[in-house]
Amino acid sequence: MELLNSDKKNNVLQSMMNIIDAKRKDIIAENKKDLEAFKRDDQALYDRLVVNEAKVDGMIQAIKEVKDQEDPVGQTISNRTLDSGLNIVNKTAPFGTIMIIYESRPDVTIEAAVLAFKANNKILLKGGKEAYHSNVILEKCWHEALAENDLEKSWIRLMHINREETQEFLRNPSEQLDLIVPRGGERLIGFVKEHAKCAVLISGRGNNFLYVSKNADWEKTIKVIVNAKTDKISGCNALDKVLIDKNISNYESKVKELASVLEDKNVEIIVDNGIKSILSNKEEISGKDVWHEEFLALKILIAEVDGLDQVIEMINDYSGGHSASIMTTDNAEAEKFMQQVDSAAVYHNASTRFTDGGQMGVGAELAISTDKLHHRGPLGLKQLVTNKYYVFGDGHVRV
Incomplete structure (x- = not known):
C-alpha cells in the first residue's frame, strides 16, 4: 500500500471539510429521506440516524480534530543496536484495509473514514440500510475530496451490498482484509465473529453499572446517576444498572428519593427483590436475562447489594465490559473497585458518559473497544496503526 505523506492526507481532510460545509443542506435533505422511511419503533436507533445542522458541524469538527493531530504512521516505538551491531527499529505502520460494519449513525461514515485514512489505511464502510441515502451522499463527498487531491476512490468506499452478500464477503473476501470492526448490538457482533476470516476487534455492548457505596456522597450520587442515565439514552456509555448498598444511612428514604428524581425524568424503573420491598409499585425482574441487557432507553434497573465484593462479582458476571462507576468517599474502596472490575473504563465519582474519544482526549473515535487485544477503550487515531520492525x-548471519 502506498504511504501518503502527512500534507497529502491533511489536504484531503481540508477538502472534505469544505465540501461537507458547502453541501450541508443536501446532506440533511438526503438524511430526511432515511428518517421518513424509518419506523420509529426504536427511539435510540432513530436518534442515532438524525443528521441536522449540529450533526454536520460535529462532522466537520471531527475531521478538523483528526487533521490537527500528529500523523500516527512511521513513529519510532523503539530503536536498539545490539552488541553484534545489528540495529533494530520498531515503528508504527498502517493495518492495510479496515472494514467497519455499523448500524444507523451516518456520522460514523465520517469519523471512521477520517481516522482510517489519516492512519494511512483503506476503509470499507458497511452501513445499515436505514441510513442508505445519508451514507451515499457522504461517500460522494469523500470521493470528491479524494479526486481533488489526485487520489483513487478505493481509499474510502461504501459497500453497496445486502446482508447475504455481506455474509458471503466475510466468508470469502474478494480483496485483502486486515481488520474488521463491528459497531452495533450483540446480533451484529455475533454475525461478524461467526463469518469473518480475519482479525475482528469488538466494539461491545454497554450494559453499564454504577455502585452506590455506603460511603457515597448522596447529593453527588443523584447528580451522576441522572446524567449517566438521561444525557443520551442511545449512547453505549449510558447507565443501565444501579446497585445500592443496603448499609447506606437512611437507605429506604434514599432509594425513594432516587426513584422520585428518575420518575421526574420519565425513566422507567425496574427492581430486584430487595428494592421491591421499598418500591412496591415497581416491576420486579423475573429472571437473570435482564442483568445482561443493554437498555438503550429511558429505563433503569435498581438493585440492592451488600458490600463491595458482591458488587465486583456481579459486574464482572453481567456487564458488557464497557464502563462501570463507584460513588464513594473512601479512596481505598474506590481503588479496589477500579482494580478488580473488568471493564474498559472504570470511574470514581463520575458519570459513565465520559467513555468517549472526544471526552477522554483521544479525539474522534472509530469505536469503543471492549476487546483486550490490541487495544481497549476508545479507538482513536493512534490506535489504528500496528507496528513493524526494521x-x-x-552481512549479519545468525550462529
Whole structure:
C-alpha cells in the first residue's frame, strides 16, 4: 500500500471539510429521506440516524480534530543496536484495509473514514440500510475530496451490498482484509465473529453499572446517576444498572428519593427483590436475562447489594465490559473497585458518559473497544496503526 505523506492526507481532510460545509443542506435533505422511511419503533436507533445542522458541524469538527493531530504512521516505538551491531527499529505502520460494519449513525461514515485514512489505511464502510441515502451522499463527498487531491476512490468506499452478500464477503473476501470492526448490538457482533476470516476487534455492548457505596456522597450520587442515565439514552456509555448498598444511612428514604428524581425524568424503573420491598409499585425482574441487557432507553434497573465484593462479582458476571462507576468517599474502596472490575473504563465519582474519544482526549473515535487485544477503550487515531520492525545489518548471519 502506498504511504501518503502527512500534507497529502491533511489536504484531503481540508477538502472534505469544505465540501461537507458547502453541501450541508443536501446532506440533511438526503438524511430526511432515511428518517421518513424509518419506523420509529426504536427511539435510540432513530436518534442515532438524525443528521441536522449540529450533526454536520460535529462532522466537520471531527475531521478538523483528526487533521490537527500528529500523523500516527512511521513513529519510532523503539530503536536498539545490539552488541553484534545489528540495529533494530520498531515503528508504527498502517493495518492495510479496515472494514467497519455499523448500524444507523451516518456520522460514523465520517469519523471512521477520517481516522482510517489519516492512519494511512483503506476503509470499507458497511452501513445499515436505514441510513442508505445519508451514507451515499457522504461517500460522494469523500470521493470528491479524494479526486481533488489526485487520489483513487478505493481509499474510502461504501459497500453497496445486502446482508447475504455481506455474509458471503466475510466468508470469502474478494480483496485483502486486515481488520474488521463491528459497531452495533450483540446480533451484529455475533454475525461478524461467526463469518469473518480475519482479525475482528469488538466494539461491545454497554450494559453499564454504577455502585452506590455506603460511603457515597448522596447529593453527588443523584447528580451522576441522572446524567449517566438521561444525557443520551442511545449512547453505549449510558447507565443501565444501579446497585445500592443496603448499609447506606437512611437507605429506604434514599432509594425513594432516587426513584422520585428518575420518575421526574420519565425513566422507567425496574427492581430486584430487595428494592421491591421499598418500591412496591415497581416491576420486579423475573429472571437473570435482564442483568445482561443493554437498555438503550429511558429505563433503569435498581438493585440492592451488600458490600463491595458482591458488587465486583456481579459486574464482572453481567456487564458488557464497557464502563462501570463507584460513588464513594473512601479512596481505598474506590481503588479496589477500579482494580478488580473488568471493564474498559472504570470511574470514581463520575458519570459513565465520559467513555468517549472526544471526552477522554483521544479525539474522534472509530469505536469503543471492549476487546483486550490490541487495544481497549476508545479507538482513536493512534490506535489504528500496528507496528513493524526494521532490521539493519551488515552481512549479519545468525550462529
